[in-house]
Amino acid sequence: ERARGLEQRTARYEEGGDEHHLRELRIIRDLQGALDQQDLYMVYQPQVDFQSVRLTQVEALLRWEHPELGFINPEDFIRLAESSGQIHELTAYILRQIEQDMRDWYAEWGQRLGMSINLSALDLTHAGLPELVDRVFADWPRPLNQLVFEITESAVLTDVRTATRTLEALRKRGARLSVDDFGTGYSSLAQLRRLPVQELKIDKSFILALDSEPEDQLMVRSIIDMAHGLNLVVVAEGIENETTWQMLQDWHCEMAQGFYLGRPMPMRQLRSWHQNFQTRAAGLQPRSASTD
Numbered sequence: 001e002r003a004r005g006l007e008q009r010t011a012r013y014e015e016g017g018d019e020h021h022l023r024e025l026r027i028i029r030d031l032q033g034a035l036d037q038q039d040l041y042m043v044y045q046p047q048v049d050f051q052s053v054r055l056t057q058v059e060a061l062l063r064w065e066h067p068e069l070g071f072i073n074p075e076d077f078i079r080l081a082e083s084s085g086q087i088h089e090l091t092a093y094i095l096r097q098i099e100q101d102m103r104d105w106y107a108e109w110g111q112r113l114g115m116s117i118n119l120s121a122l123d124l125t126h127a128g129l130p131e132l133v134d135r136v137f138a139d140w141p142r143p144l145n146q147l148v149f150e151i152t153e154s155a156v157l158t159d160v161r162t163a164t165r166t167l168e169a170l171r172k173r174g175a176r177l178s179v180d181d182f183g184t185g186y187s188s189l190a191q192l193r194r195l196p197v198q199e200l201k202i203d204k205s206f207i208l209a210l211d212s213e214p215e216d217q218l219m220v221r222s223i224i225d226m227a228h229g230l231n232l233v234v235v236a237e238g239i240e241n242e243t244t245w246q247m248l249q250d251w252h253c254e255m256a257q258g259f260y261l262g263r264p265m266p267m268r269q270l271r272s273w274h275q276n277f278q279t280r281a282a283g284l285q286p287r288s289a290s291t292d
């Protein structure tokens with residue numbers, strides 16, 4: 001499968017022959033080495049509860065600093081890993097790294113940390129994912145309710161039946177499910193209602209300029225209302241300033257993620273981030289007379 005992916009890429013390069021394809025080919029070729037040498041690493045971005053202003057969970061995000069190409073966008077190399085057949089190996093690698101970091105966190109803090117993990121489309125349609133989770137988290141107490149899996153609607157739509165089966169198997173293990181990038185693509189709430197999900201993440205494209213764009217404000221308020229109507233917890237990503245934080249808190253959004261709160265960071269930095277954040281938290285409390 002992987003060899004065929006490489007062949008297709010090579011063929012495309014020889015036809016098109018441009019720099020872009022050469023770069024893609026290089027990324028695919030070097031990915032295996034990066035996996036073997038552990039050049040890929042995870043960073044974690046805080047997710048904060050709007051009401052209690054506390055850290056509730058983190059999102060795991062993949063990073064690759066290529067020695068020559070520099071920093072490569074995870075969306076790019078994940079897409080390439082999917083097309084070259086390397087995605088399952090990559091997913092297994094990601095899960096093992098995360099488990100190790102969760103173990104370290106627990107050893108130091110004695111407290112479990114909620115962990116949000118991005119899945120790719122092929123993870124959902126590949127039958128082995130729940131068993132992989134079982135193997136990687138074999139030592140962890142059941143249910144695995146500190147895990148959250150983030151999926152996109154387009155990923156589910158590629159094969160609704162298989163994807164639903166995978167999602168249900170993850171649910172059975174106690175994990176929660178979140179719809180990522182909501183509002184982009186062909187999001188339909190009708191579709192969402194049929195999926196066994198508990199959480200909805202509003203895409204950052206609606207949040208980044210929320211403080212100055214009335215149209216985004218309208219969209220976000222209605223997404224929050226509809227999500228609450230479906231009993232879903234709402235997470236907003238891409239919060240970059242205090243006004244945006246304030247607005248979403250007033251609108252009863254449940255969880256916040258964004259550079260205003262914290263950037264993605266290695267697990268070992270999370271502790272000092274947390275200490276600093278605790279001193280900041282007093283200024284971020286909900287206004288006492290809740291306005292609408």
Ligand code: C2E
Nearest residue numbers: 061062074075078094118119120238239240257258259260
């Ligand atoms: P995503 O899952 O929607 O992740 C959120 C992205 O928004 C992250 O980009 C994060 O750094 C960025 N972000 C968070 N807060 C802010 C903010 O306030 N302002 C701005 N401008 N950006 C913010 P990142 O890390 O580059 O990841 C991009 C995408 O790559 C992710 O989007 C996800 O689709 C994919 N990805 C990353 N790691 C993994 C992984 O381990 N597995 C899979 N399958 N996909 C991953």
Ligand code: MG
Nearest residue numbers: 059118150180
């Ligand atoms: Mg995500």
Ligand code: MG
Nearest residue numbers: 180181203237
């Ligand atoms: Mg997202």
Ligand code: MG
Nearest residue numbers: 180181203204
């Ligand atoms: Mg995204």
